[in-house]
Amino acid sequence: DVKVTQSSRYLVKRTGEKVFLECVQDMDHENMFWYRQDPGLGLRLIYFSYDVKMKEKGDIPEGYSVSREKKERFSLILESASTNQTSMYLCASSSLGLAGTQFFGPGTRLTVL
């Protein structure tokens, strides 16, 4: 059974804290993605990676960074958390190619106080 796991389901942090969200996939997928999902706005792409040590900015990268040191792991970092980063964060992975569908992790609901 294919799996994408995320390090936390719920997280509460304070403004200014550095926050790490971890994502691991066991499908040997090349591509990995970080999204945030907010009511009325849908899923918005923060960053994606198509290979180890490679990263590309998505639509809303400001205030975030990422790290991909190993193929199976993709980390999202909030350098200095702010209240407007309170959201649901979803990690996904996909294989290369036109037919590559995305598989999502269960999500991390982050609250920044």
Next chain:
Amino acid sequence: RKEVEQDPGPFNVPEGATVAFNCTYSNSASQSFFWYRQDCRKEPKLLMSVYSSGNEDGRFTAQLNRASQYISLLIRDSKLSDSATYLCVVNERNQFYFGTGTSLTVIP
């Protein structure tokens, strides 16, 4: 302009009804197309891929019209368990673009 647009609904239909959702996309170079389902407070999960020839999976039928740049999903004989948000997804060069989703509630 958004890459992918959907009517957010909500659609409230009785059990057994047939319901259709449409979605339009802006980039004619888009390469592959999908419908995902998302239950409340859960992650999106692939429902089905969408092909130009149309494809069917049980009570679900998906169609793609490249000329008009729209994608449709038809659900026949709706069940209570079909209640969810349905996301239209378009793939362009390994990037995925999501619609904001259409909410469906099937009523007993």
